Amino acid sequence: MGDTIKDRTYDVIVIGSGISGGWAAKEFCEKGLKTLVLERGRDVQHIKDYPTTNKMPWEFTLRGNLPLDVREANPVVSKCYAFGEATTQFFVKDKEHPYVQEKPFDWIRGYQVGGKSLLWARQTQRWSPYDFEGPARDGFAVDWPIRYEDIAPWYSYVEKFAGIAGDKDGLPHLPDGEFLPGFPLNVVEKYFKQSVEKAYKDRYVISGRCAHLSQPQPVHLEQGRAKCQNRTLCERGCPFGGYFSSNASTIPWAAKTGNLTLRPNSVVHSIIYDEQKGKATGVKVIDNNTKDAIDFYAKVIFVNAAALNTNLILLNSTSHRFPNGLGNDSGVLGKYVAFHLYRARVSGEYEGAGEFTTDGRRPTSGYIPRFRNVFRQETDFLRGYAAGFGAYRNEESSKDGFGMPLKQSLLNPKLQSWKVGSHMMGETIPKETNFVSLDSKKDDWGMPLLKVNIDYDDNDEKMIRDYMAQMTEMFEKAGFINVKAYDSKQAPGLDIHEMGGVRMGRDPKTSLLNKWHQMHLCKNVFVTDGASMTSTSTQNPSLTYMAFSARAANYAVEELKKGNL
Amino acid sequence: MERRTAVKYLFVIAGGTAVLPSCLHKENKASVLLKNIAVTADQETMLAEFAETLLPASSTPGAKDTYAHLHALRMMDQCFDKDAQKKFTGGMKEVESMMKKAHNTTFAGASAAQRSEILTALENKKASEDALQFYKLMKNLTIQGYLTSKPVLGDIFHYELVPGRYNGAFPVKTIIHQA
Numbered sequence: 001m002g003d004t005i006k007d008r009t010y011d012v013i014v015i016g017s018g019i020s021g022g023w024a025a026k027e028f029c030e031k032g033l034k035t036l037v038l039e040r041g042r043d044v045q046h047i048k049d050y051p052t053t054n055k056m057p058w059e060f061t062l063r064g065n066l067p068l069d070v071r072e073a074n075p076v077v078s079k080c081y082a083f084g085e086a087t088t089q090f091f092v093k094d095k096e097h098p099y100v101q102e103k104p105f106d107w108i109r110g111y112q113v114g115g116k117s118l119l120w121a122r123q124t125q126r127w128s129p130y131d132f133e134g135p136a137r138d139g140f141a142v143d144w145p146i147r148y149e150d151i152a153p154w155y156s157y158v159e160k161f162a163g164i165a166g167d168k169d170g171l172p173h174l175p176d177g178e179f180l181p182g183f184p185l186n187v188v189e190k191y192f193k194q195s196v197e198k199a200y201k202d203r204y205v206i207s208g209r210c211a212h213l214s215q216p217q218p219v220h221l222e223q224g225r226a227k228c229q230n231r232t233l234c235e236r237g238c239p240f241g242g243y244f245s246s247n248a249s250t251i252p253w254a255a256k257t258g259n260l261t262l263r264p265n266s267v268v269h270s271i272i273y274d275e276q277k278g279k280a281t282g283v284k285v286i287d288n289n290t291k292d293a294i295d296f297y298a299k300v301i302f303v304n305a306a307a308l309n310t311n312l313i314l315l316n317s318t319s320h321r322f323p324n325g326l327g328n329d330s331g332v333l334g335k336y337v338a339f340h341l342y343r344a345r346v347s348g349e350y351e352g353a354g355e356f357t358t359d360g361r362r363p364t365s366g367y368i369p370r371f372r373n374v375f376r377q378e379t380d381f382l383r384g385y386a387a388g389f390g391a392y393r394n395e396e397s398s399k400d401g402f403g404m405p406l407k408q409s410l411l412n413p414k415l416q417s418w419k420v421g422s423h424m425m426g427e428t429i430p431k432e433t434n435f436v437s438l439d440s441k442k443d444d445w446g447m448p449l450l451k452v453n454i455d456y457d458d459n460d461e462k463m464i465r466d467y468m469a470q471m472t473e474m475f476e477k478a479g480f481i482n483v484k485a486y487d488s489k490q491a492p493g494l495d496i497h498e499m500g501g502v503r504m505g506r507d508p509k510t511s512l513l514n515k516w517h518q519m520h521l522c523k524n525v526f527v528t529d530g531a532s533m534t535s536t537s538t539q540n541p542s543l544t545y546m547a548f549s550a551r552a553a554n555y556a557v558e559e560l561k562k563g564n565l
Numbered sequence: 566m567e568r569r570t571a572v573k574y575l576f577v578i579a580g581g582t583a584v585l586p587s588c589l590h591k592e593n594k595a596s597v598l599l600k601n602i603a604v605t606a607d608q609e610t611m612l613a614e615f616a617e618t619l620l621p622a623s624s625t626p627g628a629k630d631t632y633a634h635l636h637a638l639r640m641m642d643q644c645f646d647k648d649a650q651k652k653f654t655g656g657m658k659e660v661e662s663m664m665k666k667a668h669n670t671t672f673a674g675a676s677a678a679q680r681s682e683i684l685t686a687l688e689n690k691k692a693s694e695d696a697l698q699f700y701k702l703m704k705n706l707t708i709q710g711y712l713t714s715k716p717v718l719g720d721i722f723h724y725e726l727v728p729g730r731y732n733g734a735f736p737v738k739t740i741i742h743q744a
Contacts, residue, residue, distance in 0.1 A: 065644050068645060189733070360729070
């Protein structure tokens, strides 16, 4: 790479290589645009950089456990279910990248090429018309400037390429997509499905749709990906490319066009705004290794740094024209952050189906689409929750005694009765009082620390109680025993579904982005990651980010052709 | 062999001979690298025999075959706090004292019956608080190391890295355990 301005000029800059940035890069590169992808972390190449992917359990020094000093040095990331001896290399350690918790917030991050797309739970349910209509119907946040019909074709577009396994369930509030064969429910999950669907006219139990290649199509083979092998060791990185990640899919696809420049170790400091031109001209980067500042230039800038870091970059992009952050005349930037309510679980046991167990493994489980307040307001809280549902049997053995009896017991474990479990995934209401802002302290790269002010509210507490009561009732109606509801009281953040702060809307006075994810006040800057979300729905958001990114990138290409950007 | 390589080997051999004796005999160190707890080679031998008494070899592997005692040492060294580590090493010495008092021998030098007698006392909670703490920790970690080892999890339970299937209604009677 030379060092003239020309050498540092591209058609498009994409900030971030995670699930949404990867999609933006793929679309731009396919359309022939010279695209620079800036990634703040190190490079992680598919397969080559998955050091633990093929290790047997006994090949880990601590058999999967984490040393005490690692847990003590990382109180936040240690709470994440996926952080273990096999995966520490893909998670941000607490001390490396500090932030300010004005209220407790567990911020889980993956700073590397591919971002958290290497680590995600791979659940991919579409949003429905009722989700996009939610804020307008229920009078919170602002109206989404788009509807389901706007995004539906783009769901199809990304589903076909990413590969989504699922069943056609015919539910208006969880639309079907372009599915590969779904993973089956097991015998007890099927029993629960029948029980629930008989007892309630509006409640369903389906197989969770997930980004796994249950039956690869030519487009997947062309990506070099193969059938999901049911390893369920996904967070180590998959040598088969069995699940969708930027690393296995969009980034190498974009690279194949010859139009991609991927620059790891590039911490984006701010977006450069040119007052004369009335638009952004580039991006200021701090090199992760040298700490030198370097400017890169492009006609279009996509911000896909993951929700809260996208907020951080825009808040830090100050100029004479925008002293409070890029495009932030309204003062809304950083506000109306929301997340998913993951606090409660319900567990139980089932004494039936004793003649069956499961064999092999499965990358998804049962899913109960939202049934509260879907078509009309019915409860004393707004919105509702979806829930995961799974049934499994453990083998256990007594650990009493020692010698041959103990060994015999350990080597002949007894199949236990079925256990059932559910966890909630609730929609939270974006509020002005849930916000992020910049601290006066700076990090090693000269970036202000992010201050996080996010908390639960009464609506959340009511929803948690309702979930625990309803799921308990559903479990008991199915004859499950020892039913227990549990509120973990975990802080927001651990759901890893933080959204908003740069929300879409129709009015520049109350939102930052228009219906194309384009900044109202700086037309050549687009935000298509979680930061752009006006509301949160109950569905896992990544599939929607993919669809948004593809749609916005294709719009930007058209606008570039027309000379509008 | 090139001269350069040959010279390098010579140094390795010479260096090895020089280092080995002090390593094995003088320092009396455990065979795994420990950062936080002090365990001698003799104590490591005692732990190996203790683990083997918990899970003896027969037609199926014993604890020593799976190095479960070394797993216990690594875990104690890296995954537990100072208090638990103190109880473990203190309790380990107390168990040695129990053997000394009862049979005037070391745990490693004791007969199978003498070892069983000590473990019976521990299992029945007839020992000091520290000895019982040691027993609880050592037993749990030995079991953990044993069940996650290659000879057991791999060869007996046939752990599959790549199952390639899921059957949600698998008849129980087809499950065969061979142990």
